[in-house]
Amino acid sequence: xxxxxxxxxxxxxxxxxxxxxxxxxxxxxxxxxxxxxxxxxxxxxxxxxxxxxxxxxxxxxxxxxxxxxxxxxxxxxxxxxxxxxxxxxxxxxxxxxxxxxxxxxxxxxxxxxxxxxxxxxxxxxxxxxxxxxxxxxxxxxxxxxxxxxxxxxxxxxxxxxxxxxxxxxxxxxxxxxxxxxxxxxxxxxxxxxxxxxxxxxxxxxxxxxxxxxxxxxxxxxxxxxxxxxxxxxxxxxxxxxxxxxxxxxxxxxxxxxxxxxxxxxxxxxxxxxxxxxxxxxxxxxxxxxxxxxxxxxxxxxxxxxxxxxxxxxxxxxxxxxxxxxxxxxxxxxxxxxxxxxxxxxxxxxxxxxxxxxxxxxxxxxxxxxxxxxxx
Ligand SMILES: Cc1cc2nc3c(=O)[nH]c(=O)nc-3n(C[C@H](O)[C@H](O)[C@H](O)COP(=O)(O)OP(=O)(O)OC[C@H]3O[C@@H](n4cnc5c(N)ncnc54)[C@H](O)[C@@H]3O)c2cc1C
Numbered sequence: 001x002x003x004x005x006x007x008x009x010x011x012x013x014x015x016x017x018x019x020x021x022x023x024x025x026x027x028x029x030x031x032x033x034x035x036x037x038x039x040x041x042x043x044x045x046x047x048x049x050x051x052x053x054x055x056x057x058x059x060x061x062x063x064x065x066x067x068x069x070x071x072x073x074x075x076x077x078x079x080x081x082x083x084x085x086x087x088x089x090x091x092x093x094x095x096x097x098x099x100x101x102x103x104x105x106x107x108x109x110x111x112x113x114x115x116x117x118x119x120x121x122x123x124x125x126x127x128x129x130x131x132x133x134x135x136x137x138x139x140x141x142x143x144x145x146x147x148x149x150x151x152x153x154x155x156x157x158x159x160x161x162x163x164x165x166x167x168x169x170x171x172x173x174x175x176x177x178x179x180x181x182x183x184x185x186x187x188x189x190x191x192x193x194x195x196x197x198x199x200x201x202x203x204x205x206x207x208x209x210x211x212x213x214x215x216x217x218x219x220x221x222x223x224x225x226x227x228x229x230x231x232x233x234x235x236x237x238x239x240x241x242x243x244x245x246x247x248x249x250x251x252x253x254x255x256x257x258x259x260x261x262x263x264x265x266x267x268x269x270x271x272x273x274x275x276x277x278x279x280x281x282x283x284x285x286x287x288x289x290x291x292x293x294x295x296x297x298x299x300x301x302x303x304x305x306x307x308x309x310x311x312x313x314x315x316x317x318x319x320x321x322x323x324x325x326x327x328x329x330x331x332x333x334x335x336x337x338x339x340x341x342x343x344x345x346x347x348x349x350x351x352x353x354x355x356x357x358x359x360x361x362x363x364x365x366x367x368x369x370x371x372x373x374x375x
Contacts, residue, residue, distance in 0.1 A: 009025050010035070017338065021331060026165035048151045064341055134293070149339075231299075233256050247262035318365070
């Protein structure tokens, strides 16, 4: 609860995005009140795979991803915590020649657009970077500066740093209603009424409903990506590995446990903060791991879980000014790949709020791309 009832900026959502925007607004001298209905990092931002990946991003997202990567590489300077970030690279493994050909075309296309972070690798380099990958895989693509971090630790580090710089963080305080009255946003929670000229919708899977309550409808659904983790195994891989054809992302921690994800979905029940796992689909993940990493045939799964996330119809976030209301900014719909973007997105959002513009090209993420009329 806050004694403060007004600020320059109100933020709904205490995931990595809301906390990062709170921090960057505070760094720019803006006063901020952030509301989180549970605790910071309770949802997608605290339970994800921690993949810090520029690799295989949609072209529209690459500039923001690169901007974010610059912050990840020196994250302790920003949040006074290294967030468990390690930069061991991420590799897209091609399972056959046809997949390698697609990878080759993508890397060539990115080069023409001026992006050099993705590099085509042959079977030999693949084996050097990830000796445990099945010998049948002919190569892949590496993004060498990519890596992984510890999601809850990172989100809470952003929250703590934002609070240390003066942002008011109200956890366990749900925004029940937002309205725009005389050019000012009014947010009502069980503890009071708050006002600001700027409202940031960083409400994750609940962001579509918040936008709709202000008359702005987005094509968004709620999903529940699942993860599994094994008991400790001997150390056998450093980079994060992903596949294109079959859904898989794969990472070994320093303690030997192996995290297996890649996008198989359970069922989300956002109104109850709950998910239901789909064990059949998890078995498909396990089979993929069995095929690509023979060493994993002796692995034991310790547990599995899912997180609640918003997926947009085109798999890209709604990021930028509202198409309806001056002072409203959307920052949600990260479609299961928003953790890496968090640090940079907060910086760009604060820049937009403070200056009205940004040098980072984000046009392809604009909420305005959805032409649908208000519902
Ligand atoms: C299992 C899984 C694995 C993933 N793996 C990766 C990965 O490896 N790499 C990657 O880049 N991304 C990954 N992602 C995606 C990433 O986690 C999300 O895109 C990102 O965390 C979204 O952050 P957010 O701040 O937008 O949302 P959230 O973390 O969901 O935060 C939104 C917050 O808003 C709060 N809120 C909502 N409504 C209100 C309200 N009315 N009042 C107050 N608070 C409210 C919610 O309680 C929530 O805490 C994964 C996601 C999942 C689920």
